[in-house]
Amino acid sequence: MQQYLRPAFATHHPARTTMPKARLRPCAQPGCPELQYEPRCTEHRRANDRYRRQFGSKLSEPRDRARRKAAVDAHRAQHGDWCPGWGREAHASADLTADHIHEVTLGGDPHGELQVLCRGCNARKHATRQNRVR
Ligand SMILES: [Zn+2]
Ligand SMILES: [Zn+2]
Numbered sequence: 001m002q003q004y005l006r007p008a009f010a011t012h013h014p015a016r017t018t019m020p021k022a023r024l025r026p027c028a029q030p031g032c033p034e035l036q037y038e039p040r041c042t043e044h045r046r047a048n049d050r051y052r053r054q055f056g057s058k059l060s061e062p063r064d065r066a067r068r069k070a071a072v073d074a075h076r077a078q079h080g081d082w083c084p085g086w087g088r089e090a091h092a093s094a095d096l097t098a099d100h101i102h103e104v105t106l107g108g109d110p111h112g113e114l115q116v117l118c119r120g121c122n123a124r125k126h127a128t129r130q131n132r133v134r
Contacts, residue, residue, distance in 0.1 A: 028107050039107050048105070068114060071098035075116040083118035086125045093118035103129065 027034040027041040029048075034041030040048055075096065083093040099122050101115045102108030106129070117125065 039105070052105075064110065068098035071114040072096050072116055083121055084116070086117050086121035087128065088121070088124075091118075093120075095119045097122050099125070 022037045024035040024037060025039075026032070027036065027044050028039045029041070029044040032041060032044055034043070036042070038045060075098070081092055081094040081096065082090065083096065084090050095118050096116055097119050098114040098116050100108050100110075101113045103126070104110045104112075
């Protein structure tokens with residue numbers, strides 16, 4: 001009889017099971033007729049990944065970058081070097097970054113609200129959200 005030991009990194013490898021509540025939705029690529037559970041169809045998800053790997057987010061929207069910086073500056077002016085925390089309590093951090101509350105890659109509005117977090121919390125948010133969506 002083997003005992004099942006849950007590894008510490010188990011949360012980073014969630015079972016890719018289809019959630020019963022998941023609904024088919026159209027591909028985020030305008031004009032693409034594909035329906036799937038992911039934000040994009042396999043083809044466009046791959047194209048999107050490739051694009052992001054190649055160009056990063058640098059080329060995507062200079063205006064957006066300025067807006068992110070403005071959001072961080074405004075946050076800093078009001079709260080100082082302080083991260084509101086994501087999945088943990090608020091804490092001091094000088095490494096702040098602004099990010100879309102509704103991720104653009106997951107179908108959010110590119111001009112939607114921004115959320116200021118430290119880089120660590122922001123990364124955690126991304127990881128958690130991606131697990132939840134799939
Ligand atoms: Zn597509
Ligand atoms: Zn943080």
